[in-house]
Amino acid sequence: MVPLVGIADELQSQAQLLARVAKSVEERTGLLIPYKLGTMIEVPRGALQAGALAATAEFFSFGTNDLTQMTFGISRDDAQAKFLTYYKHHGILTLDPFETLDEDGVGELISMAVERGREARPGIGLGICGEHGGDPASIAFFHKVGLDYVSCSPLRVPIARLAAAQAVIRMKRLYKDLAV
Numbered sequence: 001m002v003p004l005v006g007i008a009d010e011l012q013s014q015a016q017l018l019a020r021v022a023k024s025v026e027e028r029t030g031l032l033i034p035y036k037l038g039t040m041i042e043v044p045r046g047a048l049q050a051g052a053l054a055a056t057a058e059f060f061s062f063g064t065n066d067l068t069q070m071t072f073g074i075s076r077d078d079a080q081a082k083f084l085t086y087y088k089h090h091g092i093l094t095l096d097p098f099e100t101l102d103e104d105g106v107g108e109l110i111s112m113a114v115e116r117g118r119e120a121r122p123g124i125g126l127g128i129c130g131e132h133g134g135d136p137a138s139i140a141f142f143h144k145v146g147l148d149y150v151s152c153s154p155l156r157v158p159i160a161r162l163a164a165a166q167a168v169i170r171m172k173r174l175y176k177d178l179a180v
Contacts, residue, residue, distance in 0.1 A: 001038045001061060006045030008052035015056050038125070041113055042066035050113035051120040059125030060117055061151075062110055064132040068097050071106050098131065101138040111145045118146070127151060136163035143167035 002014045015037050026032050038059035041047050047067070050060065069076055076098045087093040101107055110128075117124050127149035132138035134156025142150055143164065152160050 001040060001059075003040040003063070004042050004046075004066075005039045005053060006043045006049060008049060008055065011039055011053055011056045036125075040066075040129075041110075043070050044109055047109035047113040051116035054117040054120035054124050057117075057121075057124065059127070060113065062113070062126075062128040062130075062147075064101060064106065064110075064128050064130035064138075065098065066130075067109065068102065068106050068132075071102070071109060072097060100135050101132045101141055103141055107141055107145075110142075110147075114145050114147065125149075134160045136166070139163040140167045140170070143171060 002011055005011045005014075018035070018037060022033060022035065036058040037056065038061060039046070039053055039057045040063045041050065041053075041060050042063035044067070046053065047062075053060070065076065072079075080096070080098065084093065084096055084098075088096065095102075097106065101110075114126055117126065126147045128142060128147060129151040131152070132142075133150035134152035136159065139150055139160060140163065144167070150160055150164065
């Protein structure tokens with residue numbers, strides 16, 4: 001998985017390097033090591049270029065911590081220590097975007113990248129890693145936009161599993177209600 005990619009040619013260059021290294025290992029050892037090449041979508045440009053990146057990437061993993069920082073243009077540590085409490089208290093933000101995904105900004109980038117990535121490569125694997133992977137509201141959003149998996153810290157796995165199951169049930173109920 002190649003991090004911080006925003007340029008399709010950059011990912012293609014890394015794919016060529018990986019192929020050369022894999023071939024070298026195979027020639028030296030006689031072992032064919034299967035691998036998949038993917039990229040982290042952590043910068044807004046990566047989300048915007050998802051269609052072009054999907055020509056090379058077999059999967060995307062959205063790094064929501066970094067994508068949030070870069071979309072807002074703020075450091076998580078500085079924001080949480082210095083002004084997010086003020087913003088929440090004064091209604092500038094209703095939620096901490098580092099705890100619950102900002103659906104209107106970061107979420108829109110993810111949604112756009114999912115659409116563009118799947119259009120370019122229908123079977124592309126899509127998931128997220130980061131703190132949002134253990135947040136129930138964020139998990140519901142990820143399910144809604146069609147991600148395949150979430151990754152989170154071990155302590156948040158039980159909450160994430162429950163939230164994922166609830167998201168599936170809610171979606172099934174919605175489809176059932178629409179069919180009536």
